Structures are given as structure tokens and as C-alpha cells.
Amino acid sequence: MKIDVLTLFPAMFAGPLDESIIKRARAAGLLDLNIHNLRDWAHDRHKTVDDRPFGGGPGMLLKPEPLFEAVEALRQKGTRVILLSPAGRRFDQAIAGELAGRKHLLLVTGHYEGFDERVRERLADDELSIGDYVLTNGALPAMVVIDAVTRLLPGVLGDDESSADESFSRGLLEYPQYTRPAEFREMRVPDVLISGNHAEIEKWRREQAKRRTKERRPDLLK
Numbered sequence: 001m002k003i004d005v006l007t008l009f010p011a012m013f014a015g016p017l018d019e020s021i022i023k024r025a026r027a028a029g030l031l032d033l034n035i036h037n038l039r040d041w042a043h044d045r046h047k048t049v050d051d052r053p054f055g056g057g058p059g060m061l062l063k064p065e066p067l068f069e070a071v072e073a074l075r076q077k078g079t080r081v082i083l084l085s086p087a088g089r090r091f092d093q094a095i096a097g098e099l100a101g102r103k104h105l106l107l108v109t110g111h112y113e114g115f116d117e118r119v120r121e122r123l124a125d126d127e128l129s130i131g132d133y134v135l136t137n138g139a140l141p142a143m144v145v146i147d148a149v150t151r152l153l154p155g156v157l158g159d160d161e162s163s164a165d166e167s168f169s170r171g172l173l174e175y176p177q178y179t180r181p182a183e184f185r186e187m188r189v190p191d192v193l194i195s196g197n198h199a200e201i202e203k204w205r206r207e208q209a210k211r212r213t214k215e216r217r218p219d220l221l222k
């Protein structure tokens, strides 16, 4: 998969996407990730990318011209252009799975008060929000999407790392898990898990996942 990101803060991407699983996916050529500075498509002496909102109001908006030029320069056949903003549909595991099936994502990150509406109307194929809170810019949301999508790409997770049986994969929260020692500070691992009876273990895990989901996220059971 190829992912291009448009941002005013390319340096923010150094670090989180250069470690562990994402680093390995990039080294293995499973993810071709490119970070682009939006200012490279602003041609005036001050490389202006923002301006005041028509009709007044606080703050600044991202201008259409640099964004249109940048997207038109980076977009290919089949590219999915995705805006990151609080006004987008809520990003979740199902959407991560959907995006993992695509060849090319172009993530357009926001800043200031957001985008000129013509960017949303004409350039965006989709708009995603990572949650109902306001961040200083769209870099972290883009990294969240890149991380959640990349680990679903075939060949990225090794055998000991599986995405098959995890939270949300069955629409439920994950069941409680334990590792050695079986007893720690008088806290014992549930006997069923050390019984070796896999049918019983599977049954217990299903019940626990349902119970935890009912308690913490009944919305997931709707």
C-alpha cells in the first residue's frame, strides 16, 4: 500500500512511524509512506497557506489553492483522498479494514480552524474523525489511521501478532488475558485457562467478552 500525507508539520511524523511494526512494514516494502509539506505548493514569498474566514470569525482557514495543487499533483488513478477533521465520520476498526483494501491513500491533515469548504466539496472522497475532541492539527489523526490500517495489511503482523481475535474484530471488546506466573501476589489465573480444555476456554472467553462489552460498551451490542 502507498500512503501520502499532506501536512504543515512533517517533523511530527518522525518517530511514531519509524518504530516496531510500522518500521518493519516500510522496510519490507509493504507500506510506501511519504510525508509532504503543504507549503511546497504555496508559491508566494511567505508560502501562505491560510487566510481569514469570509464573514468574519476567529482564527484562520486553510486556503484552497495550495491544497488543490498538492492533491492534483499527488492523486493517481484509484487514490482515496481522505480529509482528517472533527466533522468526519468516526474512524473505527471496520473503516480501518475497508481502507486496508485500497492501493493508495492520500491523507489531508487540517490545521487552524479547518479547510475552505471547496476543499471538502471538490477534493475529498471521504472525511474521518478519530474522536469528538479538537486537536491542534491533523497530524496525530493521520498517524492513528496509518497505524490502524498498516497492521491489517497482509504480511505486516507476524504469526505471534494476530489481528484475528482482538477487540472489535468480532464487534466485542477483548476477553481478559493472563500470562505466567499462574499465581502473583495471591492473584490466581482463572482455572479454566490452565485446564487445557479448549472448548471450555473458548466458551469462557466468549462469555467474558460479552460481559465486558455489555458493561463498558453496550453501544457495540446494538
Ligand code: 4FV
Pocket: 084, 085, 086, 110, 111, 112, 113, 114, 128, 129, 130, 131, 132, 133, 134, 135, 136, 137, 138, 141
Ligand atoms: C481532528 C479530529 C481534529 C481541528 C482543528 C485540526 C483539528 C484543526 N481531526 N479527528 N478530532 N482536527 O481535532 O480528526 O484544524
